[in-house]
Every structure is written in C-alpha cells, then in structure tokens.
Amino acid sequence: LFAPEALVNSYPLFKRMRSEDPVHYCESEGYWILTRYRDVEAAVRDERLSSDRRPLRMNQLGSLDVKEIQNFLHLTSNWMGEKDPPEHTRLRKLANQGFTTRAIENWRSIIQNTTDRLLDQVQNLGGMDVVSDLAIPLPGFIIPEIFGVAETDRANLLEWAMDITQIFGLVGGSTIEMAELARKADKAAVQFSALIRQLVEQRRRQPGTDMISLLIVAYQEQGFNLEELPSVCIQILSAGLLTTTDQIANGVNALLCHPNQLEKLKKNPSLINSAVEEMIRFDTSVPFFFRIAKQDVTIGGKDIAAGSAIILGLGAANHDPEKFEEPEVFDITRTPNEHLGFSSGIHFCVGAVLARMELTICLTTLLRRLPNLRFDPDKQAIPTKHSILILKGFDSLPVKFDDRLK
Numbered sequence: 001l002f003a004p005e006a007l008v009n010s011y012p013l014f015k016r017m018r019s020e021d022p023v024h025y026c027e028s029e030g031y032w033i034l035t036r037y038r039d040v041e042a043a044v045r046d047e048r049l050s051s052d053r054r055p056l057r058m059n060q061l062g063s064l065d066v067k068e069i070q071n072f073l074h075l076t077s078n079w080m081g082e083k084d085p086p087e088h089t090r091l092r093k094l095a096n097q098g099f100t101t102r103a104i105e106n107w108r109s110i111i112q113n114t115t116d117r118l119l120d121q122v123q124n125l126g127g128m129d130v131v132s133d134l135a136i137p138l139p140g141f142i143i144p145e146i147f148g149v150a151e152t153d154r155a156n157l158l159e160w161a162m163d164i165t166q167i168f169g170l171v172g173g174s175t176i177e178m179a180e181l182a183r184k185a186d187k188a189a190v191q192f193s194a195l196i197r198q199l200v201e202q203r204r205r206q207p208g209t210d211m212i213s214l215l216i217v218a219y220q221e222q223g224f225n226l227e228e229l230p231s232v233c234i235q236i237l238s239a240g241l242l243t244t245t246d247q248i249a250n251g252v253n254a255l256l257c258h259p260n261q262l263e264k265l266k267k268n269p270s271l272i273n274s275a276v277e278e279m280i281r282f283d284t285s286v287p288f289f290f291r292i293a294k295q296d297v298t299i300g301g302k303d304i305a306a307g308s309a310i311i312l313g314l315g316a317a318n319h320d321p322e323k324f325e326e327p328e329v330f331d332i333t334r335t336p337n338e339h340l341g342f343s344s345g346i347h348f349c350v351g352a353v354l355a356r357m358e359l360t361i362c363l364t365t366l367l368r369r370l371p372n373l374r375f376d377p378d379k380q381a382i383p384t385k386h387s388i389l390i391l392k393g394f395d396s397l398p399v400k401f402d403d404r405l406k
C-alpha cells in the first residue's frame, strides 16, 4: 500500500481491497486497514478506538531514547488530534473560538489578495508550477497571516511546521530514518514553541483580531492556563499547511485530467462549491488516518485485538460504490457528496471552513485569470512518491496558460 507506485495511484488497489478483504491485516506492517465507507465512517465515530497515537509512534522510533524527543512529546501532549474525550472535548471547544464567523469573514480578503498576488507574479510568464508557485505559498502566507506572525519569522515557522508535520505523517520507514526525523522535529518543537510563547505574551498585552488573540480570550474566559496555548496554536498552524497545499494540487490535476468538467466549471463558476467537494472526494490529500483499538473490537467480522493500529482509509471510502454512484467518475455537480475527506464525528477537521474557502477562492481566481490553463506538454507532473508519508499530493505540477489576459 505504501509502495511508491501504489501511492501515485492507490485507487485500483483500494478497489481490490474493498472487494476482496475490506478489513485487511497487513502482516508486514502490523496494521489493520479499513477501505469500506461504512467501516471507516463507523470507525471515526467509535469511542473504542483512540486517537492517541503515541504508542504507535514510539514503536516506530525503535530504541530511540525518549529524552531525545521530550520537547516534541511535550508539544504534542496537548494536541486535540491526539486526544480522546473528555480532554479532546475541552481542547476542541477552545480551538473552535479561533474560527468565529467574524474571523472567517476577515480571511476572505486575505485569501483573495494572496491568490491575486501570487498569480500576478506568473501571469506574464505563460506557465507555472502549480505546486511551488501557488499551492505551497498560498497557505504558507495565509496561515501565518491569520495568526499575526511577522513576515521576518514566517520562513522559519514554515520550516519548523514541516519538520513537525513530517513525523506525524509517517508510516513505515526505517527506524533510523524515523529517529533522525524525530530529532529534527524535537529541535523544531523548541524553536516553534519559543516563537509562539513570545507572540502569546505580546498579544496578551496588546490584543488584536488574529487567531492567537481570539484563543487567548477563549482561554481566559474559561479560566484555563495559557501555558498550553502555544501547543494548540502550533497544531492548528501545522495542520493547515501541507494538507491544503496537496489538496490544491490534487484539485487542479483532477480538473485538467477531465476537460469536460473543467469547461463546465469555466462556463458556470457558481458550481465551484460542489466542484471543490468533488475534488476532495475524488483525490483527497489525507487518504489515511490512524486509530488505536482501546479494547478488543470486531469490525466487518474480523477480531481486532486491543492495542492494534488501525488505518482508516478515508481515500478508499470516498471511492466506495456502496456509497457513491460511479465513484471513479469525476463529477463536479455530484450531490449529495458526503465524502470523508475531512473525516467525521468529533475529530472532523476544525480547519475545514478555512480549507474550503482557500480552495474555492484559489480555483475560482485561477480559472478566471488563466482561462487557457492546461498541462504543460513539455514537462512531467511529479506525484509525491515519498513512501513513508501519508499525505498525497504533487512535488511538481507544471501548467501552461500563455494568455496575457488579466
């Protein structure tokens, strides 16, 4: 499943797994993998499955001394994505305060201006790499901006976030490789935490409208210690970068691979919301997620022992014909479209509203300003082939648009 060629196009393999062995035990890796919609959807809501993946991660790190990564462990000890109720409920309620209707409305202009600025830089070149020119810098600018991080700190922030995300997205990989990445993540945790602590202190004295200020108010109102706030901020900051980058690239790729759908969207831009949902269903940037069985469970007739790691195949579930009519067809008007790209239940992506806004504005602007968008016939798109990363996207996606229209 994590072989480079399977990662580039996992859907044929998912199809086989769904029909031959939908609750599959992968002996070589020691994981269970769920590929049917109904099993994955039930699993994300199953209280017997834990989101605390620390035991799994420690296992992957082999004999590495925990002291070497204590800063990383400390940082992630307050991450809502790693918690079960009741602690998850408390953290999630606080985090929700960073996503108020007013805040979300402010983001609209930040996203529009950033997209326009990025397209200004390539408009007259006749071509670009969707990944490096748009999909990376877009969330890379927007997320720090929403948190009110000074421009001088942004490059460091993005590097630290990447080092921390990497260790989260890992499955497999040699223990030596994992240990090396873990040490890097530990170093990033120290520097990232210091910067955010500094910002929390500054916003406490001089509140603004940024997300750190909103979260400070939520913490103070609930009477919680601000000590854990840097950790909460860093999870939100890190979770919003690569996921969105990869989804932008996957979405543009899906459109360019289906010219009739691309034309339909260009003719009727009001289809953008359902088009974005279909892009996420069709080729999600987060195709897998882990849970750990807290007790013995039976899923799809298979007995799974307490302590087992279970991979939830969100990408596979999104192509299940039991749920979606003609799932291999990319249809931007698909309704209903209850995909699991943002998961479901209590861990449903807290940033979904922002991700949807970024995708909607980015793609609408892209097609309006560069109507002749097409694959670059002289260059090859390069899907991310990293065999140990669970995110799915592109390292490079070269396109042409020639026109000089604004």
Ligand code: HEM
Pocket: 044, 051, 080, 081, 082, 092, 143, 235, 236, 237, 239, 240, 241, 243, 244, 247, 284, 285, 286, 289, 314, 340, 341, 342, 343, 344, 346, 347, 348, 349, 350, 351, 352, 354, 355
């Ligand atoms: C297209 C882009 C995105 C995709 C596909 C995506 C996907 C997901 C998925 C599948 C989960 C749930 C995992 C689970 O069930 O445990 C999740 C959780 C989360 N996401 Fe996203 N995400 C995206 C963008 C964002 C953005 C922009 C942010 C923040 C700015 C963000 C922040 C988070 C956080 C903090 C969680 C943990 C929520 C919790 O455990 O309660 N994500 N995301």
